[in-house]
């Protein structure tokens with residue numbers, strides 16, 4: 001699933017091309033998808049003619065900000081936003097296209113777990129306030145307060161979008177390994193030193209992943225249809241049963257928060 005680094009990569013690319021563009025036309029390909037998201041075609045179409053002023057990302061959500069409303073997108077498990085895609089042939093994976101005067105943005109989603117909704121600016125603020133602090137904006141003091149204030153397992157806390165927004169299963173597994181913290185530990189049990197390590201590793205992991213344009217697991221591609229390269233740097237995610245890259249102990253897999261979790265039982269304390 002696209003996580004913070006993937007959505008940030010898409011946002012930065014789209015920003016360069018589409019900021020200030022006029023939305024000329026909306027072409028819906030999958031009406032059932034819109035219906036499932038409670039977005040009526042009439043309401044959606046009412047955005048036609050408006051200028052796209054800017055983009056905003058919080059956690060894994062991307063918002064396209066128009067004059068008085070915001071179109072919010074979540075890529076779910078397999079969604080992608082393709083700019084001027086040459087692959088415009090009819091496909092059951094196409095959800096809709098936004099035709100701007102500066103380019104065409106196609107939303108595709110084979111598994112259809114993505115989301116789209118249109119909010120007023122007031123509702124956008126309320127929506128964003130329900131999400132936790134964005135992982136890129138988080139300060140050490142905020143992380144310390146979050147972890148010390150929760151009894152939950154650190155993996156659950158990092159995955160909980162209402163607490164910290166942006167991290168999913170890939171980056172939490174990689175992060176806990178790099179910080180040498182067991183996914184079973186509870187937030188409250190972590191020492192200040194461990195929290196500091198976790199904080200520093202989080203910032204460097206995200207920066208590195210964004211620099212390499214995200215991780216391509218399953219279908220993730222950027223707005224040009226290209227894969228990211230950060231999956232080549234993964235140390236543990238999806239590698240259970242293989243030796244730890246640091247100590248050679250066999251990496252284990254367990255389920256935490258209903259999510260497969262890979263960790264090194266030796267390195268991660």
Ligand SMILES: [Zn+2]
Pocket residue numbers: 244245246247248249264265266267268
């Ligand atoms: Zn190890």
